[in-house]
Amino acid sequence: MTISVAMTVNGKSVSGKVEARTLLVQFLREHLGMTGTHVGCDTSQCGACVVHVDGKSVKSCTILAVQADGAKVTTIEGLAESADKLHPMQEAFREHHALQCGFCTPGMVMSAIDMVKRHNYQLDEATVRRELEGNLCRCTGYHNIVKAILAAAPAMKSAGV
Amino acid sequence: MTAQTGIGARVKRKEDQRFLTGTGRYVDDLPLARPTYAYFVRSPHAHARIKNVDISAAKAMPGVVEIFTGKDIADAKVGSLICGWVVKDKHGEPHKSPPHPVLAHDVVRYVGDPVAMVVANSADEAKDAAENVHVDYDVLPANVDLARAFDKGIPQVHAEAPGNLIYDWEIGVKADVEAAFAKAAHVTKLDLVNNRLIPNAMEPRAAAAEYDKGTGNYTLWSTSQNPHVLRLILSAFVLGIPEHKLRVIAPDVGGGFGSKIFCYNEETMVCWAASRVGRPIKWTAERTESFQTDAHGRDHVTHAELAMDKDGKFLAFKVETIANMGAYLSTFSTAVPTYLYATLLAGQYTTPVIYANVKAALTNTAPVDAYRGAGRPEATFVVETIVSKAASELKMDPAELRRKNFIPADAFPYQTPVALQYDSGNYPPIIDEAMKIADYQGFEARRAEAKSRGKLRGIGFSSYIEACGLAPSQVIGQLGGGVGQWESAQIKFNPTGNVQILTGAHSHGQSHETTFAQIVSDKLGVPLENIEVVHGDTATTPFGMGSYGSRSLAVGGSAIMKAADKIIAKGKKIAAHLMEASAADVVFENGTFKVAGTDKNVPLAQCVFAAYVPHNYPLHELEPGMDENAFYDPANFVYPAGTQICEVEIDPETGVVEVIAHTAVDDFGNIINPMIVEGQVHGGIVQGVGQALFENAVYDKETGQLLSGSYNDYAMPRADNFPSFKLGYKVTPCPHNPLGVKGCGEAGAIAAPAAVMNAVHDALAPLGVTHVPMPATPLTVWQAINGAQRQAAE
Numbered sequence: 001m002t003i004s005v006a007m008t009v010n011g012k013s014v015s016g017k018v019e020a021r022t023l024l025v026q027f028l029r030e031h032l033g034m035t036g037t038h039v040g041c042d043t044s045q046c047g048a049c050v051v052h053v054d055g056k057s058v059k060s061c062t063i064l065a066v067q068a069d070g071a072k073v074t075t076i077e078g079l080a081e082s083a084d085k086l087h088p089m090q091e092a093f094r095e096h097h098a099l100q101c102g103f104c105t106p107g108m109v110m111s112a113i114d115m116v117k118r119h120n121y122q123l124d125e126a127t128v129r130r131e132l133e134g135n136l137c138r139c140t141g142y143h144n145i146v147k148a149i150l151a152a153a154p155a156m157k158s159a160g161v
Numbered sequence: 162m163t164a165q166t167g168i169g170a171r172v173k174r175k176e177d178q179r180f181l182t183g184t185g186r187y188v189d190d191l192p193l194a195r196p197t198y199a200y201f202v203r204s205p206h207a208h209a210r211i212k213n214v215d216i217s218a219a220k221a222m223p224g225v226v227e228i229f230t231g232k233d234i235a236d237a238k239v240g241s242l243i244c245g246w247v248v249k250d251k252h253g254e255p256h257k258s259p260p261h262p263v264l265a266h267d268v269v270r271y272v273g274d275p276v277a278m279v280v281a282n283s284a285d286e287a288k289d290a291a292e293n294v295h296v297d298y299d300v301l302p303a304n305v306d307l308a309r310a311f312d313k314g315i316p317q318v319h320a321e322a323p324g325n326l327i328y329d330w331e332i333g334v335k336a337d338v339e340a341a342f343a344k345a346a347h348v349t350k351l352d353l354v355n356n357r358l359i360p361n362a363m364e365p366r367a368a369a370a371e372y373d374k375g376t377g378n379y380t381l382w383s384t385s386q387n388p389h390v391l392r393l394i395l396s397a398f399v400l401g402i403p404e405h406k407l408r409v410i411a412p413d414v415g416g417g418f419g420s421k422i423f424c425y426n427e428e429t430m431v432c433w434a435a436s437r438v439g440r441p442i443k444w445t446a447e448r449t450e451s452f453q454t455d456a457h458g459r460d461h462v463t464h465a466e467l468a469m470d471k472d473g474k475f476l477a478f479k480v481e482t483i484a485n486m487g488a489y490l491s492t493f494s495t496a497v498p499t500y501l502y503a504t505l506l507a508g509q510y511t512t513p514v515i516y517a518n519v520k521a522a523l524t525n526t527a528p529v530d531a532y533r534g535a536g537r538p539e540a541t542f543v544v545e546t547i548v549s550k551a552a553s554e555l556k557m558d559p560a561e562l563r564r565k566n567f568i569p570a571d572a573f574p575y576q577t578p579v580a581l582q583y584d585s586g587n588y589p590p591i592i593d594e595a596m597k598i599a600d601y602q603g604f605e606a607r608r609a610e611a612k613s614r615g616k617l618r619g620i621g622f623s624s625y626i627e628a629c630g631l632a633p634s635q636v637i638g639q640l641g642g643g644v645g646q647w648e649s650a651q652i653k654f655n656p657t658g659n660v661q662i663l664t665g666a667h668s669h670g671q672s673h674e675t676t677f678a679q680i681v682s683d684k685l686g687v688p689l690e691n692i693e694v695v696h697g698d699t700a701t702t703p704f705g706m707g708s709y710g711s712r713s714l715a716v717g718g719s720a721i722m723k724a725a726d727k728i729i730a731k732g733k734k735i736a737a738h739l740m741e742a743s744a745a746d747v748v749f750e751n752g753t754f755k756v757a758g759t760d761k762n763v764p765l766a767q768c769v770f771a772a773y774v775p776h777n778y779p780l781h782e783l784e785p786g787m788d789e790n791a792f793y794d795p796a797n798f799v800y801p802a803g804t805q806i807c808e809v810e811i812d813p814e815t816g817v818v819e820v821i822a823h824t825a826v827d828d829f830g831n832i833i834n835p836m837i838v839e840g841q842v843h844g845g846i847v848q849g850v851g852q853a854l855f856e857n858a859v860y861d862k863e864t865g866q867l868l869s870g871s872y873n874d875y876a877m878p879r880a881d882n883f884p885s886f887k888l889g890y891k892v893t894p895c896p897h898n899p900l901g902v903k904g905c906g907e908a909g910a911i912a913a914p915a916a917v918m919n920a921v922h923d924a925l926a927p928l929g930v931t932h933v934p935m936p937a938t939p940l941t942v943w944q945a946i947n948g949a950q951r952q953a954a955e
Contacts, residue, residue: 021285035190036183038415040363041448045872048363076183083178090181094173097836100844101670102180103187103364103415125885132880136872138363138416139670141843141909142880 005069009034010078018065024058025049027065028075036076036106040136047135050107050114051075057114059107059134076106079113088159089113092152093145100139111135112149113156121157123150167683168900171836174675175689176668185413188367188382189445196369197226199431199444200287202277202294203453204269207303207525207865208316211267211296214277219293224286227438228294229430230277231266239263239433240399242424244490247641248328248499248521255641256328256521259319261489263399263429269298270318270488271527272860272867273453278430280438284445303525303865307485308462310522318488318523325523327486327495332503332579333516341477341514345468349551355539356935357460357485357858358851359875360532362669364415365446366455368428370435378406381432385411386421386667387707390644392699394424394492400433404699407432411697414669418848419531420455421669422709423492427454452870457858458532460485461498461539467512467547473555475512475566480543482519484529491530495521500640501536501628501710507577508544509588509624509802510566515578525865531709533848534907537627538914545623545915553926559622559919560592560601567592567624581628583800585893586828592624592804594889595826599806607808617811618821619924622804623916629904630715630799630895647794648712649703650720652681652728654787656773658766659691665705666717667697671906672837673713679833680718680900684725685765686752703790711904714833715799715895722899723791728765731787735768738779799895799903803827805846807916811924816943818854818921820882825912826889830903835890838905843886845909851878852910853917857936876936929953 006015009032016031028034028051037060040048049060052074079087089109092098099105115131116123123131128149129142137145166172179185216228242261249255265274277294281287304316310325318325342348362384369382379402385391388409396404414421431442446454461482468477484498503517534541548566552559568575570587577583596602604620611618631637634645649665662677678692695701705717729749736754737744740761747754755762771778772787808822825842832838855876859868869875894901914935921937922930929949933942 019285029190033192034183035187036185038187038364039189039445040365040415041872043448043871043873046363046448076181080182083182086181093181094177097174097840099177099180100672100840101363101416102176102185102413103362105180106183109181126881129881129883136363136877136879138361138418138848138877139844140840141845141847141886142883143843143886144840146880146885 003066005065007068007071007073009073010075020066022065023061024063024065024068025060028060034075034077038103038106040103045136046104047111048104048107050110052110052114057111076109079109088155088161089152092148092155096144096148096151098140098144098148104135104137108135108137108145112152115149116153116156121153123153125150166689167679168833170679170834172675172679172689172834174672175678176672176674187364187413187415188369188384191369191382193369193371193441193443196441196443197280197282197438198284198287199442200279200284200291201275201427202279202291202296204265204272204274204276206269206298206300207272207305208301209269209298210301211265211269211276212299213297215295216277218295219279219290222286222290222293224282225279225290226282227280228277229264229434231262231264234262234264235266242426242429243394243398243492244495245492245643246496247643248330248495249641250328251331256495257322257326258490259321263426271525272865273450273527274488275426278434280434280442305525305860305865306862307460307483307522307524310483310524311520318525322523327490327521327523329520330499331516331518333514335516337514338477338479338516342468345476346471347469347555349467349547349554351465351547351550353463353543353546354934355459355461355463355542356852358458358532358856359452359858360418360420360455360458361451361877362416362418362420365448365451366421366425366427367445368431369441369443370432371441372436378408379432379435380408380410381428382410382412383428384414384421385409386414386417386669386709388667388697388699389665389704390707391424395429395432399424399429408700411667417669418533419458419535419709423456423530448872449870452875453867454527456491456528456530457487458529459539460529463543465543465547467551469551473557473562473565475510478506478512478515480506480517482517484519484521485526486521486523487526487528488523489528491528494528494530496642497531497536498539502540504579504581505537505540505626505628506544506579508541509568509626511568513578526860533845534911535710537907538849538911541623541625541911542915545625546918549622549919549922560596563592563622563624564589582797584797585896586800586802587891587893588624588802591802591826591828591891594891595804595806595824598826598887598889599808599822599824601806611810617813617924619809619920619922621807621916621919621923623912623919624804625908625912626800626802627908627911628798628800629711629907630795631710631712632798633796634794644706646706647792648717648720649705649792650717650724651703651788651790652721652724654769656770658769660687661693661695662721663695663702664717664721665703665707666713667708671708671713676714676833676837677718677721680721681725684722685728711906714902715898715904716793716795718900718902719795719898720791720793723793724789727789727791728787731783731789732765732768734779734783735771736763739763739771739777796897799830799898801827801829801903801905801908803908803912805912805916807920809917809920809924811921811942813946816939816946818937818942820850820884820917822884822887824887825909826891827905827908828891828893829905830892830895831901832890833902839888841905842888842909845907846886846913847878847883848910849913850883850917852935853914854936855882
């Protein structure tokens with residue numbers, strides 16, 4: 001049995017028929033072909049699949065597609081204004097070499113943006129490290145991710161995003 | 162231009178744009194036409210005889226396309242997966258080589274051993290059907306405890322390896338070592354377990370395959386660190402598909418750390434079945450499968466003894482190690498605890514005689530193979546732990562004992578007693594710099610301050626050496642390696658002057674697209690944005706050995722330098738023709754050919770255009786085109802070295818260890834991009850600290866069930882486990898490669914465990930604790946503290 005779902009993904013209206021068990025991340029990757037959001041585990045711990053649902057960061061492997069029916073979803077593909085103008089968080093990740101293999105990166109960036117906003121653009125190193133507990137990276141040792149997020153917070157504030 | 166983008170510049174990465182915008186292409190992202198999906202039925206038992214596999218119910222499930230069992234594989238005469246390195250034991254006999262079927266047929270030998278592959282129209286349907294494949298097992302007793310693997314009465318994993326012994330190998334002259342021990346003023350002894358690790362690249366392994374009926378060609382996309390080697394193994398040994406009919410593509414790969422070097426069951430099955438199913442097949446591991454079936458790392462049980470004279474000068478070193486191979490021999494498993502381990506036991510020291518004996522054991526656990534550092538972290542852990550223990554016993558400063566035994570700078574090239582000849586190095590300035598950065602002088606004040614807060618503070622050193630940049634092919638051949646270890650490069654100019662660098666190396670996080678481009682930009686004066694690095698596709702890149710063993714830059718980068726030299730040599734002849742000068746008078750500077758002593762000049766781009774549009778061109782002596790190939794086989798390994806200093810605080814009430822500071826000073830030779838090197842060191846340190854404090858692959862010793870099989874149970878290092886790191890560099894260029902570079906990919910993970918554990922032991926020394934096993938979890942540390950306190954009270 002399939003169920004119809006409709007939502008807004010990166011500003012565009014999308015719809016599809018899914019099984020009840022279809023996860024939001026499966027809907028994004030397999031139905032919409034938006035493969036920027038990654039799956040790195042099966043226990044909702046790695047954070048590679050983080051997207052924003054109605055403005056809040058959510059592990060898209062922990063919710064069903066039908067639970068996102070009617071929601072506004074933002075994925076890594078929807079962050080940059082254009083190829084030349086990245087979101088300040090994306091720019092900070094590049095500037096500080098906060099990614100190596102790139103697999104955890106989409107989830108890291110999405111979590112980090114939500115983190116900055118929840119802390120009203122004011123973060124310190126200890127807070128960033130604690131807040132990253134839901135995102136695993138095996139390449140960077142987190143050092144440069146922490147630096148990038150600390151640098152992005154004021155940049156996001158001045159850019160008004 | 163080159164000042165900003167050439168060698169030594171902190172260039173931002175070319176690959177970041179796609180990774181930051183969600184447009185990277187990993188295997189699971191590939192769009193395939195009418196795909197099918199594979200799911201593997203795996204053994205829930207560590208050791209069992211397969212009585213029957215019933216696929217009838219599963220075959221009738223919705224969406225099921227095909228189901229293959231071990232019998233199908235045996236009937237089709239699919240070859241065994243191979244071990245590519247023949248290690249000869251101490252009697253000169255090759256190691257025992259039990260078969261490794263692609264799907265288990267008669268016996269399963271570890272939890273996760275694949276038994277059948279279900280192919281269906283969707284991944285969910287394949288998984289649903291797999292649950293209805295009924296396998297009837299006769300459960301057998303399992304051999305799980307490494308320390309007891311050779312004991313009488315322990316279950317045998319393979320009949321081909323009696324007593325579970327793969328080899329009993331040695332290096333060094335035992336009698337010389339014993340004679341030196343007889344004269345020793347002091348002997349330090351150490352028993353340790355190098356804990357088993359699970360690599361956990363964030364991208365799970367995946368494979369997809371497609372068969373073109375018209376041409377008979379196969380395409381396999383795989384999460385591989387070395388697609389050419391994978392193709393070679395599948396073609397020559399396992400599937401028999403000729404190399405020219407099999408294209409292997411490793412697109413964006415999300416980390417490897419060694420675990421994606423090897424030829425695995427699943428990619429082999431997917432490729433084999435593609436022609437039988439007639440539609441593309443895709444398989445992506447669930448994380449649970451990664452835990453169970455990615456080749457694991459480390460897993461040694463070791464006894465070591467260090468003999469010293471009365472002043473602490475090292476006289477001799479002997480090491481006995483049992484190394485776990487798991488249930489089958491993975492691709493390079495046999496080499497890891499021998500030639501990549503025991504040859505590093507000299508460390509940075511002048512120890513004149515060394516003897517090591519390594520016994521490799523089969524157990525009913527997942528295969529064990531190279532994981533970041535591969536043998537060298539295990540060697541460094543033994544050497545650096547025993548040196549610090551010796552310093553403690555002799556009541557010497559650990560830095561002082563190290564300095565006393567360092568190979569002096571004027572002794573290079575230095576022949577160690579365990580086969581390697583270190584090409585270059587200068588160790589004392591490294592430890593000096595590390596001590597300065599770590600403020601070693603101020604440590605006792607910090608310790609006292611911590612004590613006033615009820616915390617135990619400790620500091621630990623680890624001065625590592627490693628041999629990487631694998632490797633001189635003839636040496637590898639003499640040691641039993643089954644492949645060459647050169648690397649290839651092709652520099653292909655297009656008529657408009659932009660460049661493709663095609664490399665046989667593969668990037669899965671190491672940033673080749675940037676560093677390799679920097680080399681060519683620097684050498685040929687081409688703007689960085691006009692350079693593209695192509696890797697990972699056997700159809701487009703020259704045959705190459707891939708990336709592992711910190712080899713990409715030292716070997717692959719050197720191949721690029723050689724190809725660039727050929728471009729310059731050809732360009733010089735073209736320029737001489739265009740300038741009507743003698744080639745002998747032409748020099749190449751900053752991308753331009755000049756006639757020395759005149760103002761005549763021709764940019765390289767103009768020579769390239771002339772080579773493709775050869776209207777005014779010396780065709781009688783020169784071929785058109787500007788496209789040069791090079792293969793580079795190194796003269797020796799490269800020998801990065803460094804010192805890490807870790808400072809920890811331990812809460813004696815809870816046993817929690819906190820890393821307060823971690824310093825690394827490395828000699829990687831010349832550095833192409835410091836930003837990228839720092840990133841490699843950071844990541845390596847975290848994997849090394851992870852081994853010391855958090856990570857542990859644990860099997861139940863009776864049942865062989867993997868107890869640490871998910872992120873709930875296997876403690877991955879997280880951001881809040883660490884401070885920011887402090888790094889420094891010293892440079893002694895490698896004397897035998899054209900870039901003067903050494904490798905930086907594994908150093909962090911090689912050095913860190915000993916630095917952390919030496920700091921833990923230093924912190925706990927006042928309580929009388931002399932040994933804490935890895936990982937030093939709160940429970941382990943608390944038990945060590947309370948065991949010592951109880952002993953003191955009794």
